[in-house]
Amino acid sequence: MHLVWLLAWRFRTNKRQNGFISFISASSTFGIGLGCFVLILLLSVMNGFEKELKDRLLSVIPHAEFKSVSASGIYNWPAEITALQQHPEVTFVEPYVNATGMLQKGNKMKAIEMTAIDPVYDAQGVVPSLLTVEQWQQFKNDENATMLGIGLMKKLGLSIGDKVQILLPQLSADLSLSAPKTLRLNIIASLDMGGELSNHIGFMHMSLAAQAQNIEHGAQGIRLRYKDAFMARDLTRQIGYQLSPEVYMSDWTIKDGNLYQDIQLVRAVVYIALILVIAVACFNIVSTLVMAVNEKQSEIAMLKSMGAKNRLIIGVFMMQGTFNGLIGTLIGVVLGVLMASNLPEVARFLEGIFQVQFLSGDVYFIDFLPSELNWNEVLFTAFIAILLSILATLYPAIKAAKINPATVLGH
Known part of the structure; x- marks a missing residue:
């Protein structure tokens, strides 16, 4: 396992790596992080609206x-x-x-x-x-x-x-x-x-x-x-x-259930849309690893000629792709939790700068942007992002394991 980690990290940080591959790799990390960040933030806003609905409107009617x-x-x-x-x-x-x-x-x-x-x-x-x-x-x-x-x-x-x-x-x-x-x-x-x-x-x-x-x-x-x-x-x-x-x-x-139903509908739409955003970002992992496998054919052939098993090769490229998912997920979750925890204050700060009001108390039952962080949803978001990242590595990793050393080294 230590060798898998070592080779995956070396392949990822190789300075001679193609610049386009590095760009695609960075974009996949950014996409996963952005999807996690926005998903956590919007779900927290939906939770906040639901909490305020229960504590304010349902405490009156x-x-x-x-x-x-x-x-x-x-x-x-x-x-x-x-x-x-x-x-x-x-x-x-x-x-x-x-x-x-x-x-x-x-x-x-x-x-x-x-x-x-x-x-x-x-x-x-x-x-x-x-x-x-x-x-x-x-x-x-x-x-x-x-x-x-x-x-x-x-x-x-x-x-x-x-x-x-x-x-x-x-x-x-x-x-x-x-x-x-x-x-x-x-x-x-x-x-x-x-x-x-x-x-x-x-x-x-x-x-x-x-x-x-x-x-x-x-x-x-x-x-x-x-x-x-x-x-x-x-x-x-x-x-x-x-x-x-x-x-x-x-x-x-x-009488007032349409508001609660709207919150649940928006929550479902947000979940589906942003999970798809994370999935699209994970497709970049597939592209990155496919290009990396093509670029590293000689290294893969040398490893296999030295006795490396297919399981080792698969593990190396799965680990390399998982790095992108882990880093993107970690960044997105941390930023999402920080923003969701301080969203009402950030919203008031922006309202003061731009002289606008995001929610009008004359129309809505509250006049501020609420937020309620749910750690179960944070963990579920992180789990989905990492799972999709791992699944995205399977095809390129298996393709790497099928490389024939004799054919590659013969050229």
């Missing part, structure tokens, strides 16, 4: 909603909530009422999706964590209090302390639209929930919304959160079928 089929709401909803609180996968349960209408301030109007909550049940929910203690106490004490998304307030030119009107559509007995119900609300706080949510969402008291929409039982539905948000689809159906009242079942993957 409910994981599942059960909305009553009946217009009168969910009968005996406190008992249903008590039963759901005992479920081992459920971390939070609350009643709610949806109130979709038009928000009016002066001559400006904007569509809004109000979520009406009960302060008693929502005390441990998401909304209190977005407010100060004083703001939450004010909401509890004022039935006409409301909290609006910061994007919505900017579009209507609103500020905390303003009074607004919300127009709620009403259905008559024959299910036709009648004059809307008007509620006057006091803005006590603005909520920054990230992305589009802040442009059309608000919160108000459940009792007021239920009364305005003639919901007899006081709660239109029940919404909850799970320990693992990514199990929402299966758990929602499992729990929904066990509920006593008839309900419409919905989970976050229906």
Whole structure:
């Protein structure tokens, strides 16, 4: 094995080697390194988006909603909530009422999706964590209090302390639209929930919304959160079928799942595309070794005439090609890990220099470039790169072993 290493290194570092072969060899090393670097970096970005999706967006929106089929709401909803609180996968349960209408301030109007909550049940929910203690106490004490998304307030030119009107559509007995119900609300706080949510969402008291929409039982539905948000689809159906009242079942993957699916799709495309980039770089190893074998025919013939076995010749050229893969992989992995670990800071530095913003908080649910390094993916990337490099050496190495010493030395 020591002789294989020695001969492979000598062949690789031979100063008399053809310059074109050296260039192809260097390009294969560079290609493998670049593929590993970009793959690790982009996978870390995808992991970062997935982490921020879970920690930010999924910490704000409910994981599942059960909305009553009946217009009168969910009968005996406190008992249903008590039963759901005992479920081992459920971390939070609350009643709610949806109130979709038009928000009016002066001559400006904007569509809004109000979520009406009960302060008693929502005390441990998401909304209190977005407010100060004083703001939450004010909401509890004022039935006409409301909290609006910061994007919505900017579009209507609103500020905390303003009074607004919300127009709620009403259905008559024959299910036709009648004059809307008007509620006057006091803005006590603005909520920054990230992305589009802040442009059309608000919160108000459940009792007021239920009364305005003639919901007899006081709660239109029940919404909850799970320990693992990514199990929402299966758990929602499992729990929904066990509920006593008839309900419409919905989970976050229906409303906002397209973002998660996009992340998974981009991850798969990145994996395939960059593995192909590494594979193309490995083809350069084949070219390099084929030319090296043709150039080293006399040396190979001399070694075989001195008793070198085919296994030794194959090992030498496989090792020579593997050097390129190892060096390229090592450089790409090190640079990829360093860049992925510091990507948010690097992105902010570049934003400051070029005066641009890569992600806008008004459009996306975050306003910075996230990164989350996964060491399993780093090891898998390195393994794939080295494996492809080794496979690329097989044909040239076998070709070298088939050289006939008598034919070569005779010339």
